Amino acid sequence: MRNEFTAVIEKDQDWYIAYCLEIPGANGMGKTKEECLENLADAIKLILEDRREDGLRGLPSDADSEIVMVQSPDWARGSNTPAFRDS
Numbered sequence: 001m002r003n004e005f006t007a008v009i010e011k012d013q014d015w016y017i018a019y020c021l022e023i024p025g026a027n028g029m030g031k032t033k034e035e036c037l038e039n040l041a042d043a044i045k046l047i048l049e050d051r052r053e054d055g056l057r058g059l060p061s062d063a064d065s066e067i068v069m070v071q072s073p074d075w076a077r078g079s080n081t082p083a084f085r086d087s
Contacts, residue, residue, distance in 0.1 A: 006022060007019070007040055009033060015031065016029060016031070017029045018040045020043075028041070028042070
């Protein structure tokens with residue numbers, strides 16, 4: 001299964017630092033942008049695996065489990081973040 005998440009990448013001196021907007025706590029860093037994104041992807045994978053295992057613990061034996069597919073919003077497919085307005 002393929003998942004897509006938003007990575008926010010910043011450069012801090014010699015390091016690239018990235019975090020994921022959709023997965024709190026997921027971050028990565030590296031000397032190159034590619035290394036940074038690989039480390040972020042590993043962090044996302046570990047967090048999601050842990051959350052799934054934690055969520056499945058203690059489920060009633062008669063509970064069903066199904067996969068739900070969600071399409072990304074249009075703004076998430078581009079390189080720009082959504083515009084925010086003050087109301």
